[in-house]
Amino acid sequence: MARVSTSPSSTTATPAYAERLRLPWWLWLAGLATTALLALEVWMGGAGVRAWLPFAVLLPAAVAAMAWLGRIRIAVSEGELQVDDARLPARFVADAIALDADGRREVLGVGADPLAFVVQRPWVSGAVQVVLDDPADPTPFWVVSSRHPVALAEALLAARDASR
Incomplete structure (x- = not known):
């Protein structure tokens, strides 16, 4: 007689393979340095809002863009290849x-x-x-x-x- 497990099954199995295609540290450094240089060019010694607005807008936008570029997840799990939101049985x-x-x-x-x-x-x-x-x-x-x-x-x- 076969034993039947009564424990609740998890909906996500441990993937056989998983990785995230994040940006390397040097691309983060280059992206932030380029964005800071661009913000300095826009600032150019201006006073008032022009002194802080380029940094307040461009640097968070650069961080968001680089995080978005490194969001792709690849996994082989539950009998399928998962690439971001695409699935291949x-x-x-x-x-x-x-x-x-x-x-x-x-x-x-x-x-x-x-x-x-x-x-x-x-x-x-x-x-x-x-x-x-x-x-x-x-x-x-x-x-x-x-x-x-x-x-x-x-x-x-x-x-x-x-x-x-």
Whole structure:
């Protein structure tokens, strides 16, 4: 006789792979320095509101923009690849290929397929090309930036094999 667990199941399983494509520290530093320089140019020794308004508006706007750029979350969880708000069930994955910077450049270069789904961040050198096997979907493949493309590809292939 099989045992049935009566404990409440959690709605979110621990992901097999998860990462967030945050900006590196040096891009934060460069962005804030450029914004501060722009605020100084607008200020240019002015008095009154012109003395503090550029700093009060531009610096928080720059922080918000850089946080928005680093918001993308990638996970392999519950039998699917999750890239921000896009979901790909693992059963439709034919292959997952880890790409280095040169491989990513080749896949996304001149001969790139215009129907491909691409989430690419230029500050992340690696990527994974996910070849699809879904006759109902015109998308031939996904290309997703990843700091650890081999681990992402292995997790995705393991999820695919588990779903079959």
